[in-house]
Amino acid sequence: MFDTALSCKSPSILIAEDESRLATMLAKGLHKNGYETAIARNGEQAIQMAQTGCFGLLLLDLGLPIKNGWTVLAELRQRQDSLPVIILTAFGDETDLRVGLQKGANDYVMKPFHFADLLTRIRANFDE
16 A cells, blocks of 8 residues: 555655645555555655655645745755656646746646546656
């Protein structure tokens, strides 16, 4: 199954999402497709977990509490962290998309989304 606690058994996907139902749905769907996951419920936790080196990809919501997704992305990139990041957010105009990619995101997916489309983007960006 999936685990909300940190596990470094194999490269995993870090889900930084504060909406519990969506985080659980993502974790279950990814597990069914062969990925291990962990969930960060706020930006501070996402940064701490991302820095462990246990993850091959970060799914990052921009509307996180404590530190928002923009801050998480900026802090990771300032530390020269090359962890692939897919922004997964309800903020969805072309300006946000361009800014996200310019600030170092590898991809940008707007909510609502089709899980199959997200899975394709994950497979294209996952760093094993």
